[in-house]
Amino acid sequence: MSLKPSLRVALVVLMCLGLASPLLAQKKKWAVWTFQTENDIFVPGEHTDEHYTNGLRLLALRRPGKGPGWAQGLADRLSKKLCPKTKTLNTVGFAIGQSIYTPDDITIPTFIPADRPYAGYLYGSLLVQVTDGFRQHAFELQFGLVGPNSGAEWTQTQFHKVINDDQPMGWDFQLPNEPTIELTYRFSRRFGGQNLDFVPHAGGSLGTVMVMADAGFTARAGFNISGFPLPDVPNTIAPKDVRADPAALADFQPEIAKKDRPDWEAYVFAGAEGRAVAHNIFLDGTVFSNSHSVDKEDFVYDLRAGFSIRYKSFRLNYTFIRRSREFSPPRGRGDGIHEYGSISLGVERAF
Numbered sequence: 055m056s057l058k059p060s061l062r063v064a065l066v067v068l069m070c071l072g073l074a075s076p077l078l079a080q081k082k083k084w085a086v087w088t089f090q091t092e093n094d095i096f097v098p099g100e101h102t103d104e105h106y107t108n109g110l111r112l113l114a115l116r117r118p119g120k121g122p123g124w125a126q127g128l129a130d131r132l133s134k135k136l137c138p139k140t141k142t143l144n145t146v147g148f149a150i151g152q153s154i155y156t157p158d159d160i161t162i163p164t165f166i167p168a169d170r171p172y173a174g175y176l177y178g179s180l181l182v183q184v185t186d187g188f189r190q191h192a193f194e195l196q197f198g199l200v201g202p203n204s205g206a207e208w209t210q211t212q213f214h215k216v217i218n219d220d221q222p223m224g225w226d227f228q229l230p231n232e233p234t235i236e237l238t239y240r241f242s243r244r245f246g247g248q249n250l251d252f253v254p255h256a257g258g259s260l261g262t263v264m265v266m267a268d269a270g271f272t273a274r275a276g277f278n279i280s281g282f283p284l285p286d287v288p289n290t291i292a293p294k295d296v297r298a299d300p301a302a303l304a305d306f307q308p309e310i311a312k313k314d315r316p317d318w319e320a321y322v323f324a325g326a327e328g329r330a331v332a333h334n335i336f337l338d339g340t341v342f343s344n345s346h347s348v349d350k351e352d353f354v355y356d357l358r359a360g361f362s363i364r365y366k367s368f369r370l371n372y373t374f375i376r377r378s379r380e381f382s383p384p385r386g387r388g389d390g391i392h393e394y395g396s397i398s399l400g401v402e403r404a405f
Contacts, residue, residue: 085145086115088369088400096395097374103220104158105170105380105392108210111151115181117404121146125180132191133184140186147181149194154206155336156222158385163223169385171346172228173336174206175199175263177236190242190282196263200335201231232340236261240268242282250275253283255327262341265333272358276321283323319364328355337381348381360396367403372396 092109094102116122121129121144129144157169177198184191198204207225214221240257251274258267272283330353339347360373373396384390 083116083120084114084405085117085120086113086147086400086402087405088113088398090396090398092394092396094392094394096372096397097393101219102158102387102392103156103160103222104385104387105155106153106377106394107156108154108213109151109396110209111149113147113149113181115145115147115183118143118145125182129182129184132182132193136184136191137186137189142184142186145181145183145185147179147183149179149181150177151179152176152204152206152209154210156210157224158387160222160224161220165227165346166224167346168348168383170337170348170381171339172206172222172225173200174202174204174209174228175234175336176204176206177234185282188244190240190244192240192242192257192282194236194238196234196236196238196261198234198236198263199231200229200234200263200340202228203231227346229335229340229345230343232262232342234262234335236263238264244282246274246279248279249277251279263335264331266329266331268327268329270325270327270356272323272325274321274323276319276362278316278319279321280315280319283325317366319369320362322359322361324359326355326357328353334380350381351379354378354380364402367401369398369400369402371398371400 088111090109090111090113092106094104094107116126119126125146126144129146133142133144153175155170155173155175157166157172159166159169175198177196179197180195182193207222207228210222210225213219236259238257238259240255242253242255245252252271253274254269254271256267256269259265274283331350332352334350335341337348337350339345355378357376358373360371362369362371364370375394375396377392377394379390380392381390
């Protein structure tokens with residue numbers, strides 16, 4: 055039986071929510087809920103519908119030490135291995151998301167061999183963060199799929215109907231259906247205080263979606279800065295109704311252990327990341343079947359800048375991203391360079 059794309063997306067989301075429903079029912083276990091959307095429409099003067107054209111992500115983080123037994127046990131074991139001599143906050147989270155990639159001109163109804171493939175990616179994630187206040191180890195294990203069953207064609211088509219934009223005509227040539235698995239890791243080290251800090255990071259990804267190593271940094275300036283500047287995961291050092299035992303927390307986060315978190319937090323930031331890429335399914339094509347592919351660049355960089363504002367439990371983040379050329383020969387209006395914006399809205403309190 056063949057299902058409509060909208061039903062495919064709905065069934066996957068309902069399955070994720072169904073699996074998570076026993077966890078969602080537990081009161082005062084959750085610390086952070088964040089919805090994130092990414093699109094070039096969030097960059098003034100840009101509306102290209104090319105390259106990485108849209109992303110959606112819903113993230114939920116448990117309170118430190120309050121994850122479900124099997125996941126919290128994993129986080130605690132990782133903590134003992136990674137930080138054997140320090141006390142840590144061990145946080146577990148879950149996410150669902152969808153990413154959409156398209157060529158330069160979506161109005162062409164025929165196959166475009168010289169441009170990147172149409173591709174959609176739908177996934178669910180388990181996240182584990184081990185934090186000692188100045189260092190953070192962040193893991194994400196994704197299970198997903200690419201291809202028509204990702205629902206990307208339906209999402210883009212329906213959105214363009216709403217905004218009265220050009221309809222994408224080439225989705226018949228998208229990557230075929232294929233299940234995926236991906237593990238990502240990032241280590242971050244924070245230097246500085248509540249008004250100015252510098253956070254270098256390094257890590258990588260291994261799986262059927264991406265195989266790569268990355269390194270970069272973020273610099274932030276503002277007031278009452280807390281947590282770590284992961285692009286898509288908000289701060290997990292939470293207010294008084296979420297925090298761990300103050301006596302233990304005082305060893306590595308004394309400014310929070312001694313007083314309640316201030317109502318306001320605001321800062322601007324800028325940073326960069328470079329990646330050495332061995333495999334990218336959205337450019338190299340699917341792993342287990344033949345599909346459209348292009349010659350990817352082995353080294354790619356992102357430049358980022360933006361701001362974050364929090365009032366009490368509510369947070370707004372905006373990030374501008376400028377991404378270097380990902381494949382050759384270059385395509386697109388900017389010689390293959392792509393710019394897009396990311397907006398996330400979060401609630402950080404105990405549920």
